Amino acid sequence: MADGSADTSRLIVAVDKAGLSCTITILPGLPAQTPTEMEIRALLEEQRIAAAAIDEDAIAGLIGRARSDPDSEHAERVASGTPAEDGAHAGFRLCPELENRFAEIEHRRTAILEHGEPNGDAPAATGLDGEPIDFHDLSAFVIVRAGETLGTVTEPTSGADGVDVRGETIPAKRGRSLGVKTDYTTRIDRGRMIAAVPGRLVHAIDRVTIETTLTVSDDIDFATGNIDFPGSVLVHGAVKDGFRVRATGDVQVEGLVEAATIDSDADVSLTRGMAGRDVGELRVEGDLHAGYLDGVRGRIERDCIVANEIKACDLRVGRRVESPGCAFYGGALHAGLRIELGTLGSAGGVETLAAVGAGEEIDDLASKLEDLVATIFLQRDRASSELAALNAAIKKLNASQAERLTELQFEQIRADELAAKLGEAAADLLGVFDRNARPTLVVRRKLHGGARIRLRHVGLVIRETITGPVTFDLDEGGSPRCYLEGATEPSPIGQLAKLEDTGRGDPLELLRACAVHAVAPAAGGDTLCDDSAPPAAAA
Amino acid sequence: MKVMLIDDSKTMRNIQRSVLKQIGIEQVEEACDGQDALSKVGAFSPDLILVDWNMPNMDGLTFIKTFRKQDRTTPLIMVTTEAEKSRVIEAIKAGVNNYVVKPFTPDLLSQRINETMSKCAA
Numbered sequence: 001m002a003d004g005s006a007d008t009s010r011l012i013v014a015v016d017k018a019g020l021s022c023t024i025t026i027l028p029g030l031p032a033q034t035p036t037e038m039e040i041r042a043l044l045e046e047q048r049i050a051a052a053a054i055d056e057d058a059i060a061g062l063i064g065r066a067r068s069d070p071d072s073e074h075a076e077r078v079a080s081g082t083p084a085e086d087g088a089h090a091g092f093r094l095c096p097e098l099e100n101r102f103a104e105i106e107h108r109r110t111a112i113l114e115h116g117e118p119n120g121d122a123p124a125a126t127g128l129d130g131e132p133i134d135f136h137d138l139s140a141f142v143i144v145r146a147g148e149t150l151g152t153v154t155e156p157t158s159g160a161d162g163v164d165v166r167g168e169t170i171p172a173k174r175g176r177s178l179g180v181k182t183d184y185t186t187r188i189d190r191g192r193m194i195a196a197v198p199g200r201l202v203h204a205i206d207r208v209t210i211e212t213t214l215t216v217s218d219d220i221d222f223a224t225g226n227i228d229f230p231g232s233v234l235v236h237g238a239v240k241d242g243f244r245v246r247a248t249g250d251v252q253v254e255g256l257v258e259a260a261t262i263d264s265d266a267d268v269s270l271t272r273g274m275a276g277r278d279v280g281e282l283r284v285e286g287d288l289h290a291g292y293l294d295g296v297r298g299r300i301e302r303d304c305i306v307a308n309e310i311k312a313c314d315l316r317v318g319r320r321v322e323s324p325g326c327a328f329y330g331g332a333l334h335a336g337l338r339i340e341l342g343t344l345g346s347a348g349g350v351e352t353l354a355a356v357g358a359g360e361e362i363d364d365l366a367s368k369l370e371d372l373v374a375t376i377f378l379q380r381d382r383a384s385s386e387l388a389a390l391n392a393a394i395k396k397l398n399a400s401q402a403e404r405l406t407e408l409q410f411e412q413i414r415a416d417e418l419a420a421k422l423g424e425a426a427a428d429l430l431g432v433f434d435r436n437a438r439p440t441l442v443v444r445r446k447l448h449g450g451a452r453i454r455l456r457h458v459g460l461v462i463r464e465t466i467t468g469p470v471t472f473d474l475d476e477g478g479s480p481r482c483y484l485e486g487a488t489e490p491s492p493i494g495q496l497a498k499l500e501d502t503g504r505g506d507p508l509e510l511l512r513a514c515a516v517h518a519v520a521p522a523a524g525g526d527t528l529c530d531d532s533a534p535p536a537a538a539a
Numbered sequence: 540m541k542v543m544l545i546d547d548s549k550t551m552r553n554i555q556r557s558v559l560k561q562i563g564i565e566q567v568e569e570a571c572d573g574q575d576a577l578s579k580v581g582a583f584s585p586d587l588i589l590v591d592w593n594m595p596n597m598d599g600l601t602f603i604k605t606f607r608k609q610d611r612t613t614p615l616i617m618v619t620t621e622a623e624k625s626r627v628i629e630a631i632k633a634g635v636n637n638y639v640v641k642p643f644t645p646d647l648l649s650q651r652i653n654e655t656m657s658k659c660a661a
Contacts, residue, residue: 399620405642410554
């Protein structure tokens with residue numbers, strides 16, 4: 001090789017595997033034979049390195065270093081590519097409030113484990129804020145409403161492609177779709193995950209869902225707190241003293257319900273039963289099924305079916321008590337239409353009352369109607385007297401008297417209309433009673449002496465124990481009847497029971513009276529003013 | 540149909556309103572005197588006006604005279620205790636279409652309203 005000409009054999013070109021970096025190495029040699037920029041560029045072109053990727057400054061620097069120190073080897077990255085930027089994966093993040101609730105629940109669970117026995121006294125622990133925790137009120141479940149925002153969802157992005165040193169595209173990988181599984185219980189709206197149904201929020205690593213039935217695998221106690229759920233609740237364990245289960249759907253408790261409160265807008269099923277110790281409460285909008293009830297008070301709007309025993313309870317049932325195998329003793333059991341029991345009362349004569357026919361409710365309603373009708377007629381009578389006086393002086397009325405006369409006439413008309421409407425209401429109510437069965441009490445096995453029965457307004461105290469089946473009801477006139485087993489004719493009631501003064505008349509009679517009074521024609525004599533043609537009309 | 544009631548007595552307006560309701564008229568505007576009525580009548584543009592005679596601020600007769608200068612067609616019924624023939628004639632001259640003397644019955648008032656509306660429609 002001649003002096004002054006470059007020795008290109010001293011150049012080594014290397015491109016990395018990813019194609020993102022091109023490095024040139026100049027091997028040692030004579031200073032005069034150091035490769036020039038042109039030679040290096042030609043070499044890069046030969047290697048198909050894209051012009052846009054070449055770093056001119058890096059080449060100049062490399063040549064400079066080789067010239068000043070020809071005895072050493074010099075290497076430099078002379079071209080760079082752009083790496084691809086992969087897309088971001090889709091993500092879900094709970095909203096902070098719900099995150100806090102989950103954190104509180106976890107904190108509470110730890111507190112329970114560290115500080116107390118779930119079945120014993122309330123554990124003395126503090127919350128995340130340092131305040132003492134009331135474990136009754138703190139639910140162990142995150143309950144959400146339909147429409148509530150659960151969190152934010154980010155969509156996957158496609159990323160940005162890269163370019164290697166030869167100008168070839170390096171494709172970017174698109175981000176993965178949401179890794180969290182969802183279902184019909186949630187929906188996504190403009191980047192937000194929304195609860196589509198009310199219920200318990202379940203947030204696991206791989207799924208978000210809302211359970212519309214709350215299933216509690218163990219007891220309702222300090223570990224779970226009170227339950228207030230917008231759906232049905234199934235408790236595999238017990239409901240401990242002082243706790244409350246409230247649900248808009250059915251409630252089913254497989255274990256024992258202690259002195260607790262069960263409140264449902266639908267049906268309630270207490271598989272074992274309830275030992276309320278005189279403070280346990282039931283509020284059931286639908287039917288109640290129970291193994292037994294002891295020391296419970298409450299209201300069941302529809303039917304009550306108890307398998308074994310009702311003891312020391314005060315219960316009001318809207319329709320029927322259908323419990324032919326059940327013994328009832330101690331306390332009071334009221335039902336709107338019918339009560340059927342196995343035994344009623346006890347050999348020891350514990351105070352027991354079975355009342356059928358919603359007597360007090362009808363009484364109250366009838367007396368309210370009667371009071372209203374009386375008030376209306378009183379006002380009407382007062383208006384009539386004043387009206388009569390004004391009518392007597394019709395020719396000499398001054399302006400204010402004339403206006404008063406007009407007012408009174410209207411008051412009278414309005415009073416009659418109101419009374420007629422009340423009468424219609426009373427008649428409708430009577431119709432409802434006519435369409436429903438007469439109040440009936442059936443005792444299948446034994447009706448103990450001393451037990452008290454009330455059929456609407458009629459009170460009876462059983463004289464001696466009667467072996468069942470025995471049926472009590474009211475005849476059309478409202479008098480009590482009793483049918484012993486197999487009898488087609490009623491037995492003389494006086495021999496079986498003594499009448500008890502309930503202090504009430506037959507409420508249906510009151511209603512009938514209201515209906516009759518209310519539709520009675522207005523009393524005569526209070527003639528309205530003369531409505532003959534006024535002077536203008538004559539003119 | 541829209542009706543304006545002008546009377547200083549709230550009770551009397553209530554009575555008239557209930558009569559109107561019975562004959563199926565629910566769109567009602569109330570005014571407590573002639574001045575109040577003049578301020579409301581333009582916006583409400585009633586199909587019928589019931590007006591009392593004796594009221595504070597502006598009496599019914601003054602209202603009728605003022606109103607008739609701008610509106611000669613909307614029917615007006617005077618509902619008043621003024622029963623003397625001379626007063627009735629004065630009101631008719633001012634522009635009322637019918638006249639009801641207090642005390643009146645619901646039937647009488649509704650009859651007068653129907654009568655007036657039929658005549659005006661003819």
